[in-house]
Amino acid sequence: MDTFVVSRLTKPAIVGSSKDIRQAVEVCRKAARENSPVLFQGEIGVGKLLLASYLHYESSRLGKPFLLVDCDSEEGIREFLSPENSESKLKFLKGGTLYFREIAGLTLSEQARLQRFCLLAEAEDVRVLLGSSQNVHLLMYEKAIDAELYHYATQREIYIAPLRQRRDDIMDLAGYFIKRLNQRLRKGVQGLTPQAEEVFLSYGWPGNVEELRQSLTRAMILTAESFIGRRHLAESIGQAGDFLHNPDVMPLDRMEELLLRSALSRYGTTLEGKKRAARALNISLATLYNKVKRYNVSK
Numbered sequence: 001m002d003t004f005v006v007s008r009l010t011k012p013a014i015v016g017s018s019k020d021i022r023q024a025v026e027v028c029r030k031a032a033r034e035n036s037p038v039l040f041q042g043e044i045g046v047g048k049l050l051l052a053s054y055l056h057y058e059s060s061r062l063g064k065p066f067l068l069v070d071c072d073s074e075e076g077i078r079e080f081l082s083p084e085n086s087e088s089k090l091k092f093l094k095g096g097t098l099y100f101r102e103i104a105g106l107t108l109s110e111q112a113r114l115q116r117f118c119l120l121a122e123a124e125d126v127r128v129l130l131g132s133s134q135n136v137h138l139l140m141y142e143k144a145i146d147a148e149l150y151h152y153a154t155q156r157e158i159y160i161a162p163l164r165q166r167r168d169d170i171m172d173l174a175g176y177f178i179k180r181l182n183q184r185l186r187k188g189v190q191g192l193t194p195q196a197e198e199v200f201l202s203y204g205w206p207g208n209v210e211e212l213r214q215s216l217t218r219a220m221i222l223t224a225e226s227f228i229g230r231r232h233l234a235e236s237i238g239q240a241g242d243f244l245h246n247p248d249v250m251p252l253d254r255m256e257e258l259l260l261r262s263a264l265s266r267y268g269t270t271l272e273g274k275k276r277a278a279r280a281l282n283i284s285l286a287t288l289y290n291k292v293k294r295y296n297v298s299k
Ligand SMILES: Nc1ncnc2c1ncn2[C@@H]1O[C@H](COP(=O)(O)OP(=O)(O)OP(=O)(O)O)[C@@H](O)[C@H]1O
Pocket: 013, 014, 015, 016, 021, 042, 043, 044, 045, 046, 047, 048, 049, 050, 051, 101, 102, 131, 133, 173, 209, 210, 213
């Protein structure tokens, strides 16, 4: 990723029902009405760029350019910050939004230059958004970030929690990516087998949503079946998931919840689907309804 510019953005879909992601979306909506810089913080692949583009979409700047500048790519950022380029770049971006990805990837002197550039951008009516997968407060404590940039960037922060802390989003995202990949790859995959779903829900996802997306892409390319099984995931996320997050002994109610979710995702949540899930789990329909309520299984 280097730089890319989007002038006409379709509304980014922010998938996930967890409280964490819904709150982040809400803060984005509010921040869209302001002009101050916003720092998106969160581990790699959590959705910082997606939320930054969503903020642009929700703002009055929609229709003007949204430009991504990757600070991890030396050529990209050097070329971008060079004084001979800045004037024409800012003229082109006037009224739009600039997103600087991974600001901590810059050297301290580059960070100082970036902060000065951001002020110039603001003066030309360009909204500045910044992203960091490293905790800038710790970096400040360690004096590993330029102090001016730190104070500039932290005027407003939006934190996106890692996927392992918002497990409610995992199957929402899986369903969303499967649907999109079905269209792209012309497949008819309906979901994950209960075993694969168990791996998905217990795995730690260190690469977050991006890793989940890539795992599903690989699995969908591999499979010719209607359901993605554990063996399709072996290469990407390990045979048995992440043992750190999937200890040998699992609380029984967690196991019950996983099986319930697996059955419903397999058979669907229509009345017919619920009847089939209840049959497969060898419980009555009334018991299934009780458990759905108890574990708050809405899908
Ligand atoms: N909540 C979400 N709903 C739908 N897609 C998502 C969501 N979060 C992330 N994605 C998708 O996951 C991928 C990674 O997201 P994104 O690039 O925004 O992460 P990032 O935190 O900016 O990554 P990096 O740390 O590499 O800069 C993208 O394809 C993005 O569209």
